[in-house]
Amino acid sequence: MKPKTILKIRKLVQFLFFVFFLVFCAGAVCAFNINETGVFACTLGALEVIIGSGTIYASLLITGAIMLVLTILVGRVFCSWICPFGAVIDYLELLIKRIHLKRADKLKANAVINPKTKYGVLIGTLAAAGIAKRPVFCAICPIGNTCRAAGMQGVMIGLETLFVPLFAGLSFIKERFWCRYLCPVGAVLALTDKLSVLRVKLPADTCIRCKRCENACPMGVNPWTKTHKRVKEDPAVIAALVENGTPDVLYRPIAFSTLPAEVADVVTATAKKGCKIPGGECIRCYECAAACPILNEGFTEKVDVVEEAAISA
Amino acid sequence: MATNVFANTVTVQGTIKTPGTYKAEENMSIITALFKLGGGSAKRAFKFAIVGGATGEVIEEYRFDTVVNTLDVEEPTIMGFDIGSCVVNTIRILTTYNYQKHGNVACLKELSEALTEMCDVDGEVSFEQFKALVEKAKEAAGEENKALIRPIVSALAVFPDEFMEHCDMKYCAGSCCETMYRTPCANACPADVDLPGTFALLQMGKPIESVALGRNDNPFLLTCGRICEDLPCQKFCLRQIIDKPVYTRSLHKYAGVKAAELAGSLDAALDYPALRPTTKTGKRVAVVGAGPAGLTCAYFLGRYGHEVVVYEAMSVGGGMMRVGIPDYRLPVELLNAEIDHICKMGVEIKYNMAMGKDFTLQQLRDEYDAVFVAIGAFKANRLNLPGDGSADIVTAVDFLYAGNLKREWPGLGKSVFVIGGGNVAVDCARVAWRLGADDIVMSCREEYHRMPATVDEIHHTEEEGIKIYPSYTPLDVNKDGDKYIVRIQKLPTRPEGEWRWDDPIPGEILEFKVDTVIAAIGQYADIDMLKEQGLEVTPRRTLKADFHTFETPMEGVFGGGDCVLSPRTAIEAVGTGKRAADTIHKYLCPGAKTGFPSMRKLMNNYVGEFTMKEAEQQLSYVDEVADRRDFHEAEQPYTDEQAFLEMKRCICSAKTGLRRMGE
Ligand SMILES: Cc1cc2nc3c(=O)[nH]c(=O)nc-3n(C[C@H](O)[C@H](O)[C@H](O)COP(=O)(O)OP(=O)(O)OC[C@H]3O[C@@H](n4cnc5c(N)ncnc54)[C@H](O)[C@@H]3O)c2cc1C
Ligand code: SF4
Ligand code: SF4
Ligand code: SF4
Numbered sequence: 016m017k018p019k020t021i022l023k024i025r026k027l028v029q030f031l032f033f034v035f036f037l038v039f040c041a042g043a044v045c046a047f048n049i050n051e052t053g054v055f056a057c058t059l060g061a062l063e064v065i066i067g068s069g070t071i072y073a074s075l076l077i078t079g080a081i082m083l084v085l086t087i088l089v090g091r092v093f094c095s096w097i098c099p100f101g102a103v104i105d106y107l108e109l110l111i112k113r114i115h116l117k118r119a120d121k122l123k124a125n126a127v128i129n130p131k132t133k134y135g136v137l138i139g140t141l142a143a144a145g146i147a148k149r150p151v152f153c154a155i156c157p158i159g160n161t162c163r164a165a166g167m168q169g170v171m172i173g174l175e176t177l178f179v180p181l182f183a184g185l186s187f188i189k190e191r192f193w194c195r196y197l198c199p200v201g202a203v204l205a206l207t208d209k210l211s212v213l214r215v216k217l218p219a220d221t222c223i224r225c226k227r228c229e230n231a232c233p234m235g236v237n238p239w240t241k242t243h244k245r246v247k248e249d250p251a252v253i254a255a256l257v258e259n260g261t262p263d264v265l266y267r268p269i270a271f272s273t274l275p276a277e278v279a280d281v282v283t284a285t286a287k288k289g290c291k292i293p294g295g296e297c298i299r300c301y302e303c304a305a306a307c308p309i310l311n312e313g314f315t316e317k318v319d320v321v322e323e324a325a326i327s328a
Numbered sequence: 329m330a331t332n333v334f335a336n337t338v339t340v341q342g343t344i345k346t347p348g349t350y351k352a353e354e355n356m357s358i359i360t361a362l363f364k365l366g367g368g369s370a371k372r373a374f375k376f377a378i379v380g381g382a383t384g385e386v387i388e389e390y391r392f393d394t395v396v397n398t399l400d401v402e403e404p405t406i407m408g409f410d411i412g413s414c415v416v417n418t419i420r421i422l423t424t425y426n427y428q429k430h431g432n433v434a435c436l437k438e439l440s441e442a443l444t445e446m447c448d449v450d451g452e453v454s455f456e457q458f459k460a461l462v463e464k465a466k467e468a469a470g471e472e473n474k475a476l477i478r479p480i481v482s483a484l485a486v487f488p489d490e491f492m493e494h495c496d497m498k499y500c501a502g503s504c505c506e507t508m509y510r511t512p513c514a515n516a517c518p519a520d521v522d523l524p525g526t527f528a529l530l531q532m533g534k535p536i537e538s539v540a541l542g543r544n545d546n547p548f549l550l551t552c553g554r555i556c557e558d559l560p561c562q563k564f565c566l567r568q569i570i571d572k573p574v575y576t577r578s579l580h581k582y583a584g585v586k587a588a589e590l591a592g593s594l595d596a597a598l599d600y601p602a603l604r605p606t607t608k609t610g611k612r613v614a615v616v617g618a619g620p621a622g623l624t625c626a627y628f629l630g631r632y633g634h635e636v637v638v639y640e641a642m643s644v645g646g647g648m649m650r651v652g653i654p655d656y657r658l659p660v661e662l663l664n665a666e667i668d669h670i671c672k673m674g675v676e677i678k679y680n681m682a683m684g685k686d687f688t689l690q691q692l693r694d695e696y697d698a699v700f701v702a703i704g705a706f707k708a709n710r711l712n713l714p715g716d717g718s719a720d721i722v723t724a725v726d727f728l729y730a731g732n733l734k735r736e737w738p739g740l741g742k743s744v745f746v747i748g749g750g751n752v753a754v755d756c757a758r759v760a761w762r763l764g765a766d767d768i769v770m771s772c773r774e775e776y777h778r779m780p781a782t783v784d785e786i787h788h789t790e791e792e793g794i795k796i797y798p799s800y801t802p803l804d805v806n807k808d809g810d811k812y813i814v815r816i817q818k819l820p821t822r823p824e825g826e827w828r829w830d831d832p833i834p835g836e837i838l839e840f841k842v843d844t845v846i847a848a849i850g851q852y853a854d855i856d857m858l859k860e861q862g863l864e865v866t867p868r869r870t871l872k873a874d875f876h877t878f879e880t881p882m883e884g885v886f887g888g889g890d891c892v893l894s895p896r897t898a899i900e901a902v903g904t905g906k907r908a909a910d911t912i913h914k915y916l917c918p919g920a921k922t923g924f925p926s927m928r929k930l931m932n933n934y935v936g937e938f939t940m941k942e943a944e945q946q947l948s949y950v951d952e953v954a955d956r957r958d959f960h961e962a963e964q965p966y967t968d969e970q971a972f973l974e975m976k977r978c979i980c981s982a983k984t985g986l987r988r989m990g991e
Contacts, residue, residue: 112933113933223566223569223570223979224506224566224569224979225566225938225979225980226980227935244506248424250428253421253424253425253428254425254428254429256421256425257381257382257421257422257425259341260339260341260342260347260381260405260407261341261342261343261407262407262418262421262422262425263409263413263414263417263418263421263502263504264343266414266417266504266505266506267412267413267502267504268412268512268564268565268566268567268568268569269568269569270568270569270570270571271569273370275347306935308938308979312938312939312940313940
């Protein structure tokens with residue numbers, strides 16, 4: 016399947032989940048309401064309740080594990096395919112793009128604050144739950160608040176709903192600011208994602224270095240730098256390059272077919288492993304892969320124009 | 329002294345045609361190894377070579393006649409690097425390799441880290457720090473590990489500027505260090521034209537904005553769209569990973585044509601509001617010479633808000649682009665439209681005012697806050713041949729001046745002989761043909777494929793019936809009544825890579841009887857006048873100025889263009905003018921910011937379309953040869969269809985690059 020199609024499916028799935036959470040599930044999936052409905056919580060909520068109450072609820076262990084299992088199986092998909100607050104941020108993003116806001120340099124991962132901040136927020140959240148003996152974070156959690164804001168039981172906008180626009184608004188500073196730097200749920204998933212199996216893949220040896228992927232990523236993962244640039248710095252590749260007497264050939268606009276065979280083999284072998292985007296920060300949104308001309312158009316060195324003209328004639 | 333490692337075999341590697349291991353020749357030079365054994369450079373001219381593998385010595389191109397066994401190296405390998413290579417990046421890779429292989433001896437770890445930082449835009453190693461580190465490494469290495477840091481030490485000695493640019497200016501001339509630029513083409517363009525941006529706007533159907541975005545960086549964008557030769561942007565174009573480079577120049581030409589169509593007139597199309605100056609600083613700057621360098625500097629200074637007066641010796645503006653480049657390559661109306669637009673930036677041009685004749689540099693220095701000197705290279709080299717006709721040889725500068733401005737050369741006659749093999753010679757021959765000469769002969773000392781003129785130009789010349797005699801040296805010119813007798817003698821073909829000529833082959837002499845002899849063998853700046861004005865000149869017959877800031881040793885006086893660089897191309901002159909304008913602005917308003925607001929928001933988050941199709945052609949001469957015989961522009965712009973294919977071939981179009989500039 017072309018990544019562009021995957022992206023479209025993702026947007027559809029995200030929308031369906033958004034509607035589902037907002038309209039049908041209001042409040043029912045959250046540790047916030049744990050005392051009333053009792054059985055369902057996200058991983059973070061489950062941890063909070065367990066730490067806060069000092070009791071291990073089997074139901075919470077099971078529901079809390081759902082997201083972790085999902086993440087290990089297919090990666091941190093929750094953030095971009097499921098999370099209703101993620102959808103809010105994505106829809107706000109469409110607006111921000113439209114007004115051409117000048118934001119902090121997108122390509123510097125640490126341009127605003129360190130992405131590791133969210134682990135701090137996670138520890139704080141759990142500590143607060145332990146001290147207050149209840150899931151305090153859930154009161155301000157924008158994800159839960161999005162779910163609760165409206166639904167079958169009518170609009171229930173309360174004071175805490177303000178946290179939705181507040182945290183979403185951080186996107187005006189940087190794309191997906193909340194997800195990138197602050198979200199404690201994301202933090203749990205990011206840690207889990209390091210163990211995940213499925214990764215987003217960029218074209219292995221046929222990258223044309225346009226860096227569209229790098230610019231497309233809303234999470235500041237720097238997909239190109241993390242994959243193809245790393246491949247070039249791989250000790251095996253460097254050794255092959257130097258021993259072949261063409262140290263800088265990968266930095267120059269040279270066709271793959273003209274790469275020396277010894278180098279090409281090592282590069283291909285390294286890239287096969289190295290073109291997978293590392294887990295953790297990556298939310299499997301497929302923006303990068305969908306932007307990649309090679310993945311979507313296929314790589315053909317020297318398309319024969321005459322032949323194409325003959326077909327269309 | 330180590331034993332001769334080149335005694336048996338030699339391995340020739342790098343960007344050459346036939347890499348491999350060969351039997352070594354006795355007293356083999358680098359030229360022999362790279363050209364005779366290696367088949368020469370695969371694509372572009374060589375820049376340097378590393379003799380001795382990863383622990384070898386860096387040797388720059390003009391020392392390629394070095395005999396390799398005089399070098400004390402360990403491995404019998406020679407790597408050739410062409411001008412697309414970045415020295416710092418290459419050395420970084422070698423150092424990292426040596427570190428991997430030999431461990432942390434001779435500070436290799438520190439060096440490798442420092443070099444990695446130097447190749448990254450966020451790296452913070454200064455040039456001084458790096459030099460100190462290399463000194464430290466030299467000590468740590470001692471005699472036994474000397475070889476491990478030999479590449480660094482020799483590269484630093486040969487290319488100190490390149491290391492400095494990487495450390496302190498974060499500029500990579502080879503477009504290899506990816507974080508330092510947006511796209512390789514824009515990095516290579518001396519005027520930093522945002523090429524992908526202009527193509528994206530074209531794709532969006534906004535030619536006026538496209539031209540404005542380009543002219544934000546280069547006031548002669550459309551002029552360059554006609555005459556840019558040897559395009560630096562194309563050489564680095566990423567599209568070469570797939571097929572041929574994007575034909576950048578042709579697209580800018582197309583943009584100009586479309587913009588004029590859309591706006592009604594070219595003048596209206598050029599006058600884009602965002603380009604106008606917004607402030608006034610009250611400072612006054614004088615520019616000497618209205619060539620591309622002078623006018624570009626004036627344009628940017630005008631936009632910074634300074635008041636600029638340009639003094640021009642001739643009665644027309646544009647310098648060599650007006651009086652050297654013939655009108656069939658560059659229409660006067662186009663050049664004048666761009667000059668008129670420059671004048672709208674608060675620039676005044678005073679024609680018929682020559683420095684040294686009508687005013688002196690001292691007067692300008694008294695009256696203005698800064699002076700920029702860009703008088704070009706208007707003095708032609710004279711050919712001192714034996715024979716009584718030698719004194720009558722016409723110089724290319726005079727001939728083209730008359731050809732362009734008056735469209736005549738008295739006594740041109742039907743047969744013309746042009747001496748020289750560069751683009752200027754080609755222009756002379758083609759202008760002579762358009763002025764009525766029929767029997768035109770060119771001769772040059774270079775072999776046919778090594779003529780300095782571009783391949784396209786040579787092709788068009790031959791189409792127009794002009795005969796070329798390469799590998800001939802002129803012997804003498806004698807008068808014979810009204811006519812001249814030119815004798816030329818064949819030179820032996822030089823081996824590839826050799827730039828010196830042997831003596832001509834005895835007996836192989838050709839004789840031509842012609843009406844006019846033109847010599848196009850190079851120009852230089854009027855250094856006598858410059859010296860009179862108190863400026864310093866170099867032995868290369870150029871004005872002395874720093875190549876990064878374009879300051880001359882004289883306080884408040886700056887210089888740029890051909891008179892500093894020696895004759896090059898229009899776009900390089902534009903680049904010097906732009907750099908100089910930045911320095912002058914900083915000189916006049918210390919602490920001021922240079923550069924102008926980005927116009928990229930015009931692109932509205934457009935991402936750019938892309939196609940894998942191959943290019944059709946750069947541009948076509950649709951005119952039949954017989955129809956070309958006047959001075960109308962012969963080269964036709966792209967059709968819409970061709971242009972759209974071409975702009976989609978651009979890989980990086982719109983939002984790409986690792987480094988975002990001012991967005
Ligand atoms: C025949 C020919 C063809 C060329 N073709 C191309 C081409 O196809 N592509 C390309 O990129 N480049 C080409 N070039 C080179 C290009 O034109 C020059 O590199 C470029 O014009 C140099 O710009 P400049 O501003 O430094 O100097 P110039 O263009 O030489 O301008 C200098 C100006 O200073 C004025 N001046 C001189 N002395 C004084 C004085 N004492 N006082 C006041 N003013 C003075 C001159 O009149 C002139 O107007 C060509 C050059 C020639 C000669
Ligand atoms: S899928 Fe690609 S674009 Fe999306 S977060 Fe991962 S790396 Fe970034
Ligand atoms: S978008 Fe694709 S082709 Fe472009 S740099 Fe990224 S991986 Fe390479
Ligand atoms: S593909 Fe386009 S932007 Fe990239 S280097 Fe070539 S011309 Fe420049």
